[in-house]
Amino acid sequence: MRDHIPVVVQGSGRRARRAGLAGVLWAAAELTVTVGVVVLLLVVHQVWWTNRQAVAAAQEQVRALESDWARVPDEPGPAEEPAEAVEPVASASSGGEGGGAAPSGPAASAPGRAPAAKPPARDRAYAVLRIPRLGLTVPVAQGIDKRAVLDKGYAGQYPGTAGPGERGNFALAGHRNTHGEPFRYINRLRAGDELIVEVRGRRYTYVVGKVLGETTERDVGVIAPVPRSLVKPEYGYGEPGAYITLTTCTPEYTSKYRLVVWGTLKS
Template identity: 90%
Template sequence: VRDRAYAVLRIPRLGLVVPVAQGIDKRAVLDKGYVGQYPGTAGPGAQGNFALAGHRNTHGEPFRYINRLRAGDELIVDMRGRRYTYVVGKTLGETTERDTGVIAPVPRSVVKPGYGYGEPGAYITLTTCTPEYSSKYRLVVWGTLRS
């Protein structure tokens, strides 16, 4: 089976290094320990929103501790010899799994509109389930590309 990963996400604060694959299918991507890119979202370094999903618990639980991220922390994406560094800007501690606004090109919660951004830019979004050991809600961390 050829490796599905096309990039690597590094989160220095968490000591995390995890491969990134296309799609958020549980069986094919997330349950294999990858972080998955939401279909139709921007690529690393591009304008728009590079939006990722990862398990909080089990299957390598890459996003288990993203709740510990703080503004200013780095999210580094390495892809084909290029490095893109994003800086954590905002977090949304809890929203519904249907809150599609969080992965929109300009990310803003449609459930809690006070959370998110108002201008176009190059964003990264990390999403995972919350609370731990439940998939009831989503925890969201957003960052912006460091130019």
């Protein structure tokens, strides 16, 4: 009988290797698409959904404050906590806080002026900031903690700074992007624009005077009782008064620098 000689088909191993490589590439492509979708969903959540949540919650807080004030308009505000050292200019985008020396606490109330309302416990909303030019209405809380205040879409008052209507510097921080981004467009404010602060039974109107487009996160001079930049001393004020300061991050979607808007209390 004739022996059977196996027939070797040329190229079968090569095709198998190609099929294996194609499978690996297909799996890698699927993984890349999956990761991309997850990242996209995270971005949408951070940029869009957190904004919706924070804006809705902040507006509900404004309504709650207004309703409470309407029920008991003449009730004095809660007692003020002991003054704390002023913290450096916070990151209104990331919530970080810079280091460095801090300026002194708030100045005394101006002679002859009605005492300003006392802020409540830390992290609680106690006032409402309105900026007509921007169509902005936002609650104001004590402190600049990221999770407890800023991520709620609130403006946060730097601890140790003056209260609304007081002599000194009523200094606020707010997010530029995400989490309600209340201070996103404060770069559009111009001299003469009004910044209105309402506290139970009281209304204080500040007028924008100066804007510092960019400074470092450690420039604590911008929230001093007499605000003046330590980095750019040509920006700021030289005499005691009743000031308001708005701080946020710049450029947008970063926390590299700080944008600052100053105003003075309208007499």
